[in-house]
Amino acid sequence: MENRSRHSAGRAAILANPVRNPEGASARTRSKRALFLLLLTLFVPGGAQVVAGSRRLGRAALTVTLCCWFALLATAALALLNRGLLIDLLARPTVQLVLAVVLGLLAVGWLVLFINTIALIRPRLLAPGMQAIVSTATVLLVLATSGVLGYGTYVLNTGRQTIENVFASGPAFDPVDGRYNFLVMGGDAGANRVGLRPDSMSIFSVEATSGKTAVISLPRNFQNAQFPSSSPLKQVFPDGFNCGNECILNALYPTVEANYAHLYPDAENPGAEAMMDAAEGITGLKIQAYVLIDMAGFADFIDAMGGVTVTSGGWVPYNGKYWEGTRVRTHWFEPGRHTFSGKQALWFARSRDFTSDYHRIRRQQCLQQAMINQFNPQTVLTRFSQIMGAGEQILETDIPQDQLGSFVNLAGKARQSAFKRLTLGAPDFGTAAERFSTYPDFDQIRARVKTLLAEASATAPTKAAAPSKSPGGSSGDSSESPSGASSATPSSSSASSSPPGAGNVAKEDIPTTQPDGSPITEAYLVQLELAGQTGLISTIASNNDECSAD
Known part of the structure; x- marks a missing residue:
């Protein structure tokens, strides 16, 4: 109970x-x-x-x-x-x-x-x-x-x-003299690489502890590239890659792919290995890895990031649809702040009409700095899938997977300081007319590179500011700028000459108004081109390498 x-x-x-x-x-x-x-x-x-x-x-x-x-x-x-x-x-x-x-x-x-x-x-x-x-x-x-x-x-x-x-398999590599040095190239990195010519070439030298970065841009029309004694190309080109306009730097990649790939039997990309050897021979820096960016997919990557914002100092031309009733297809990005889509950013980066290769190099440096500044954790988290999908399509590299974590960490530190930059040609080595890229002084280059690295290491963290421009002459110390980032220039097999008025125009001599006193507009520039006044257009556009990254 x-x-x-x-x-x-x-x-x-x-x-x-x-x-x-x-x-x-x-x-x-x-x-x-x-x-x-x-x-x-x-x-x-x-x-x-x-x-x-x-x-x-x-x-x-x-x-x-x-x-x-x-x-x-x-x-x-x-x-x-x-x-x-x-x-x-x-x-x-x-x-x-x-x-x-x-x-x-x-x-x-x-x-x-x-x-x-x-x-x-x-x-x-x-x-x-x-x-x-x-x-x-x-x-x-x-x-x-x-x-x-x-x-x-x-x-x-x-x-x-x-x-x-x-990313490649294999162990991570150690810094050389406290820095990681790698070559970044832009080109058509599709499966069929026959005839590929890198559009842009830059050496990124990153301090291993602080992330402070120096960027050395290599003009595509650079001649007489040297090779270190460890390179198999030293035997083929003992005096450098020096056969004139046929042997400008960006022609080395297809030349090796077509004729000398057997000299790099263990390399998955002999052309890229040859470019690393040339970059090392030119600057005296030990190049440890390369990154090849497919410029055709570059636009997709920027779109995946949600666009990229820069401030342009001058008028930048690009080719679009023909203006109604004319055979002129030149359109213009006006000076000021722009948030570019991927396609627009590619136009901005590649434009060299009415100016020179060196103008384009500096705009590409600015654009790449802006991308690094804006490639932050918030962007990655909110657009991870798009960025990863685009990245797989446009990137090729021999950087080991085990290196990725340390490099991502360094990238975060790198955003805290404006890049130091140097272009191995005008305006950092004289003027475009002096053709330093055609007749380079390698002792001078290596001395300037050492100075640049010392300055980069000493740079205090600071928010990137608009670049200063030195008309004519060396810009050495003025290379600190947010526009420091990468390099380059589109492909063409011969060196290009600067159009009239494209360089060495004093800022006060650049027109900002039409003859009647009204502001310069896109329509006015189109009318100048229809009238055949390309010299005046070049003068108006001569400061379009001035650019700052947001």
Whole structure:
């Protein structure tokens, strides 16, 4: 009798507990219970099962929840104490694969808990209106939890695949004299590389501890490129790549691909290896890796970033549709602040009509600095999939996967200081008319490079400012500017000459108004071209290499 009485009392207590047995509860209590169990599953996964369902399942889920909270706290502590190590870990494909699997399992587990919670709620016991509310809330909570974790799995796997497809295998390399030196080239990096000529060539020299960066731009029409004694091309071109206009620097890539690829038997890209050797021979810097950017896909990458913003100091021409009733197709970006789409940025970077290759080099430097400034964590997080998809299409590099974490960390530091920059031609080495690129002085180049690196290392962190321009003559110390970033110039097999008025025009001599005193407009420039006044157009456009990165 006593045992039966105790059993009855226990059963009565259970029935009196509306959380576990809602049958005898009021409609209002059932509604509160339903919302309570959903919120428990959201904030304390496993909690609903402990209080209203299978305690075994609930305790297992709570254990996983506590482990996740511990992992998040440990990650936050590591981010505060050693951010570089955290970035290095997260950039490793193996770590990304493990995290993707973990997030996928958590997404499935959380979904199972919500399904079980709905079973515990027993929607048929709820009023019709509350059934709709609970159903809608459950769908939204599942999207906010399992959906977000599932998307995280996709993002991590996309990043892992991109890294594995773009970056090389093998161990990370050490800095040389405290700096990483790598060659960045822009060209048509498609599968068929026959005849490829790099549009742009720059050496990025990054201090390993601070991220302070110097950028040395190599004009495409640079002649007599030298090779270090360690290069197999030293035997082929003992006096340098010096056969005149046929042997300008950007012709080296297709020449090696077509005729001397056998000299680089272990290289996946002999042309790129040859360009690294030439960059090393020219500057005296040890070049450790290369990055080849497909300029045709460059526009997609900028679009993936949401555009890029720069401030142009002068009028920049580009070719578009023919103006109605004319054979003129020149259009113009006016001076001022622009947020360019990918296609517009490519026009801005490649334009050299009415000016010179060196104007284009400085605009490309500015544009690349702007991209680095704007390639921040917020952009990456909000546009990760687009950026990863575009990156896989446009990048080729021999930088090892294991190096990526340290380089991403350095990129963050690099944004804190304006780049120091130097162009191995006008205006940093005389004027375009003096043709330093045709008759280079390598002793002078190497001395200036050493000075540049010393200045870059000493540069205090500062917000990038508009570049100063030195008309005519060396710009040595004025090379600190946000427009410092990369290099270059589009391909053509012969050196180009500067059009009249393209260089060495004093700023005060550049017209800013029409003869009647009204401001210069695009329509006015079109009329000048129709009238054949290209010299005046060149003078008006002569400062379009002045550019600053936002």
